[in-house]
Amino acid sequence: MLPRHTGAAVWIAGVGCSILPDLDVIAFPFGVSYGDLLGHRGLTHSLLFATLLSLAATPAFRSDRWRGHRLRIALFLLIVTVSHGLLDACTNGGLGVAFFAPFSAERFFFPARPIAVSPIGTAFFTARGWHVMQSEFAWVWLPALAVAAAATVVRMRQRSR
Numbered sequence: 001m002l003p004r005h006t007g008a009a010v011w012i013a014g015v016g017c018s019i020l021p022d023l024d025v026i027a028f029p030f031g032v033s034y035g036d037l038l039g040h041r042g043l044t045h046s047l048l049f050a051t052l053l054s055l056a057a058t059p060a061f062r063s064d065r066w067r068g069h070r071l072r073i074a075l076f077l078l079i080v081t082v083s084h085g086l087l088d089a090c091t092n093g094g095l096g097v098a099f100f101a102p103f104s105a106e107r108f109f110f111p112a113r114p115i116a117v118s119p120i121g122t123a124f125f126t127a128r129g130w131h132v133m134q135s136e137f138a139w140v141w142l143p144a145l146a147v148a149a150a151a152t153v154v155r156m157r158q159r160s161r
Contacts, residue, residue: 007065010073013057018080020053021045025120035095037102040120041088046101050081086110087140093117115139 024044027036034040043049054077061073089097089110094117096107116135119128 009061010076013060013073013077014080017050017053017057017077018084021049021081021084028120035107037098037105041085041094041096041107042098043101045085045088045097045099047082047085047099048101048103050078050085053081054078087115089113090139091115091117 021044022040024038024040024042027038028034028040032038035042037043054074057077058070058074061070066073085097085099088094089099089108090113091109092113092115096109098105098107100106114135116132118124118132118136119126123129124132
């Protein structure tokens with residue numbers, strides 16, 4: 001999908017875009033409640049936000065090196081941003097994800113919700129946080145590593161031909 005030698009900048013932007021939806025937790029001290037449009041898993045977890053974020057971040061890749069790859073970069077950033085909400089919709093707690101905010105306040109979960117919901121704030125550094133890390137390792141990181149390993153094997157086989 002991306003150029004073979006993508007470079008750290010694209011990967012760093014991808015990590016940033018995948019984390020950015022959780023910036024909504026900074027609204028809590030300002031009196032925004034969890035279920036509000038600007039609350040946790042609200043607007044910043046929506047498909048609209050993911051689209052706008054990817055479009056806003058892509059112009060950073062304006063050098064000639066990225067010419068011809070900007071659409072792929074935008075798509076990559078969109079996918080990693082959307083993945084945050086998709087994974088949150090697989091957790092076993094919270095109020096769901098407002099995928100269609102601001103057009104709809106309805107929140108969604110997937111039928112299968114195997115990922116332990118993460119506590120917000122310093123509660124993460126407790127036994128419950130450790131349980132969440134184990135759950136995420138089993139349901140997110142191991143499958144992601146398996147996909148990455150399979151893609152690497154496929155790429156190596158294609159190069160050797």
